[in-house]
Amino acid sequence: MSTLQQIADTAERTQEPETVLAVDDLRVTFTRGGKPVHAVGGISYELKAGRMLAIIGESGSGKSVGVRALMGLLPPSARVEGSARLAGTELVGMDERSMRRIRGNDIAMVFQDPARSLNPTMSVGAQISEAVRTHRKDVKKAEAAERVIELLKLVRLPAPERRFHEYPHQLSGGMRQRVMIAIALASNPKVLIADEATTALDVTTQAQIMELLVDLQDRLGTAVVMISHDLGLAASYAHEVLVMYGGRIVEQSDTASLFGNVRMPYTKALLGAIPQLSTPPHALLPVIGGQPPDLSALPSGCAFAPRCPRATAECLVRPELVEHEPNHKYACWHPHLDGAAPEMIAAELSAQEDVR
Amino acid sequence: MTQIVDERLPQATDSKETLLSVRHIVQEYVSRGPGNVKAGVVHAVSDVSFDLGVGETLGVVGETGSGKSTLARAAIQVERPKSGEVWFKGRNLVELSRRELKESRRDIQMVYQDPFGSLNPKWRIEDVVAEPLVGHTKMDRTQRRARVRELLDLVGLNPDIYLRRRPLELSGGQAQRVAIARAIATNPALIVCDEAISSLDVLIQAQVMNLFEKLRAEFGLSYVFIAHDLARVKQLSDQVAVMHLGQLAEIGPAEQVYATPRHPYTKALLDSIPGLDPDTGIARRPVTLKGEPPSPLHPPSGCRFRTRCPRAQDKCAVEEPLPRDLGGGHKVACHFPLEVPTVSVESLRATMPTSRAMTRTAPASA
Numbered sequence A: 001m002s003t004l005q006q007i008a009d010t011a012e013r014t015q016e017p018e019t020v021l022a023v024d025d026l027r028v029t030f031t032r033g034g035k036p037v038h039a040v041g042g043i044s045y046e047l048k049a050g051r052m053l054a055i056i057g058e059s060g061s062g063k064s065v066g067v068r069a070l071m072g073l074l075p076p077s078a079r080v081e082g083s084a085r086l087a088g089t090e091l092v093g094m095d096e097r098s099m100r101r102i103r104g105n106d107i108a109m110v111f112q113d114p115a116r117s118l119n120p121t122m123s124v125g126a127q128i129s130e131a132v133r134t135h136r137k138d139v140k141k142a143e144a145a146e147r148v149i150e151l152l153k154l155v156r157l158p159a160p161e162r163r164f165h166e167y168p169h170q171l172s173g174g175m176r177q178r179v180m181i182a183i184a185l186a187s188n189p190k191v192l193i194a195d196e197a198t199t200a201l202d203v204t205t206q207a208q209i210m211e212l213l214v215d216l217q218d219r220l221g222t223a224v225v226m227i228s229h230d231l232g233l234a235a236s237y238a239h240e241v242l243v244m245y246g247g248r249i250v251e252q253s254d255t256a257s258l259f260g261n262v263r264m265p266y267t268k269a270l271l272g273a274i275p276q277l278s279t280p281p282h283a284l285l286p287v288i289g290g291q292p293p294d295l296s297a298l299p300s301g302c303a304f305a306p307r308c309p310r311a312t313a314e315c316l317v318r319p320e321l322v323e324h325e326p327n328h329k330y331a332c333w334h335p336h337l338d339g340a341a342p343e344m345i346a347a348e349l350s351a352q353e354d355v356r
Numbered sequence B: 001m002t003q004i005v006d007e008r009l010p011q012a013t014d015s016k017e018t019l020l021s022v023r024h025i026v027q028e029y030v031s032r033g034p035g036n037v038k039a040g041v042v043h044a045v046s047d048v049s050f051d052l053g054v055g056e057t058l059g060v061v062g063e064t065g066s067g068k069s070t071l072a073r074a075a076i077q078v079e080r081p082k083s084g085e086v087w088f089k090g091r092n093l094v095e096l097s098r099r100e101l102k103e104s105r106r107d108i109q110m111v112y113q114d115p116f117g118s119l120n121p122k123w124r125i126e127d128v129v130a131e132p133l134v135g136h137t138k139m140d141r142t143q144r145r146a147r148v149r150e151l152l153d154l155v156g157l158n159p160d161i162y163l164r165r166r167p168l169e170l171s172g173g174q175a176q177r178v179a180i181a182r183a184i185a186t187n188p189a190l191i192v193c194d195e196a197i198s199s200l201d202v203l204i205q206a207q208v209m210n211l212f213e214k215l216r217a218e219f220g221l222s223y224v225f226i227a228h229d230l231a232r233v234k235q236l237s238d239q240v241a242v243m244h245l246g247q248l249a250e251i252g253p254a255e256q257v258y259a260t261p262r263h264p265y266t267k268a269l270l271d272s273i274p275g276l277d278p279d280t281g282i283a284r285r286p287v288t289l290k291g292e293p294p295s296p297l298h299p300p301s302g303c304r305f306r307t308r309c310p311r312a313q314d315k316c317a318v319e320e321p322l323p324r325d326l327g328g329g330h331k332v333a334c335h336f337p338l339e340v341p342t343v344s345v346e347s348l349r350a351t352m353p354t355s356r357a358m359t360r361t362a363p364a365s366a
Helices: A003-017 A064-072 A097-100 A126-134 A141-154 A174-185 A203-220 A230-235 A265-272 A342-353 B069-074 B100-109 B125-138 B141-154 B173-181 B204-217 B254-259 B265-271 B314-318 B343-352
Strands: A019-032 A037-050 A052-056 A079-086 A109-110 A193-197 A223-228 A240-245 A248-254 A322-325 A328-332 B018-032 B038-053 B057-061 B083-090 B108-111 B190-194 B222-227 B239-244 B245-251
Touching: A019 A223, A019 B254, A037 A240, A037 A248, A052 A203, A052 A230, A064 A079, A064 A193, A064 A223, A079 B245, A097 A265, A097 B314, A109 A174, A109 A203, A126 A141, A126 A174, A126 B254, A141 A174, A174 A193, A174 A203, A193 A203, A193 A240, A203 A223, A203 A230, A203 A328, A203 B265, A223 A230, A230 A240, A230 A265, A230 B057, A248 A265, B018 B069, B018 B222, B038 B069, B038 B222, B038 B239, B038 B245, B069 B083, B069 B190, B100 B108, B108 B173, B125 B141, B125 B173, B173 B204, B204 B222, B239 B254, B239 B265, B245 B254, B245 B265
Parallel strands: A052 A223, A052 A240, A109 A193, A193 A223, B057 B222, B057 B239, B108 B190, B190 B222
Antiparallel strands: A019 A037, A019 A079, A240 A248, A248 A328, A322 A328, B018 B038, B018 B083, B239 B245
8 A cells, every 4th residue: 555545544534433333243143943043144344423334135134133133122032142332332242221221312223114113192292202201301391392393393394393293194104204213313323223214115205215314414423324125225325335145244345436346246136136217128137046045044155156147166165255455345256356257257266276 | 188099119019909998087085084074085096098008018106195006906996986987808897797897807917015915824825826717717626736837837936846835935026926826827918016026125026027027928918017116117118107196197108208208297206216327336316306295185286296396387286287198109297398308317317426425434354
């Protein structure tokens, strides 16, 4: 690395905001029928204040379980190991009493279905007010009401004074999700987790909610973890992207350098499956066959190998997640490198074997 | 209102035959408040007409509550529409008796969003797929079994493995394939897919979309494909209908609607799709549409989109825009349609800033 670049790097680093969340080798194991199910098999990442991290994966890739473990929202049968530090506080192995102080206070979550996460028998105002007063017992009811209106204005709910007295069924899906975000923001969390928060919404509403999250992040400096299966959404909003498959991270990078240089065949497949407005009618999409892996019987090698068009015998050994390029990690033996045709890769392989 | 002339597309099959012709369909529901008091009328579908040719696909898009599902359900008489005509294979379905309707349903099948909700969890896959054959054909047990094996094979499920399984033992994609196998069991002419791929993972979505495409090419099936996302219906559709609050905002050949959207609502829908070009990796940040969709209980006067429309003028509040033919079967219901050529999605994508300003992070060593 050149001296100039080193200086630039240090300069950047000194300006950088603090790390609010540091996850190191987080593992979550369930037991199903006496057999261990490795829902999350060792993931590590860091999140800084005011940044947005997107965790991408299919159902069963461990993306939700991985963040729920941080909040202690998993059933008691789940075994969580490794480390996850929220502003220096270790979350793994924390007792329920301490966790209750942190959950909803320092780290909050917005779920996919706002209709099911809100209490249908309580007015919107009462529900947000409850969130405000749970974490700060000294707040009086009237003060809390003021704070609620403030929060409703923050999430841009039209006519907040009127909405205060309304019930969830009187709101549209987008408005309900705004209320959920208001509840999550009630105690100014350091980290906000949005678990498929826009999946159930219309595209128009999705864009509005994402704009709101970005705006809040800029104004409040909240770090956001966005869980999604939509690469397009991640590419448009997140700073960093983490792609999960079979409970592990297969590719991790900042957004700017990832999408032009996708290395891992799985990420490539996800990218290819996004419907494009430029595709002609009745064109077939490039697909990869097969199903996501069974987490109770993960192959010892690369979990994606059975579906991977580039898989070879080497893939029977699991590739580690290595930072092959600056800020770009991937776990793959046969990455899509620029200008490397499949034959070239075969040649490279034999060369590597010679070296060994 | 003028009748929509069915224009043949180069992509459509050679057949000049119209399979389904929906004329001025209206569906309304009475909304009741506390004490069963009539609170108002929900205008779910207001005067919608379209034509669908043999082997053609009509994509229907719109937000939640735009009436796209109600339109499809009224068209195939799941609920009888309040008024209008539905011509299917030369018969007006609206006038048919229940018995006659049941017969014609052999030619119309549906695939729903949630495959687990539409497959009986207690039945084995072979019984699920064989059910329409029991009702609609005179096949005996062995014939049915042979047909079920053939169908499962067709949708890409190995009959030896899946015949004896039950729906809950399947993944979402597999269950949706079973639902598709059941839908094509009686060799229907038309399949209505109501958000059939929305609940599936991206990679599985692509698999199922290709399956739909394969079945269309092989059997000349026609589809009405309902989705809330324009991008997803793009490569399936010959025609696209954009619904807004129970009305057709725009309908026309898919290529034309996507390349040159004329209704501001279509444009807004296109703009709110988060775009990502797989070749360059350049992301396009969605442009948001301001405001909430109006309530179908009290739709705005005049044009129902005017409250959110950036082009709305006084005329829009007074006069309801009727669908106007722009040529080539492209119709738009707007007083002030967008000019041609509008900025295409591709050129927009190139000019948009690449998502947010990126700052580099100190890499954590693996």
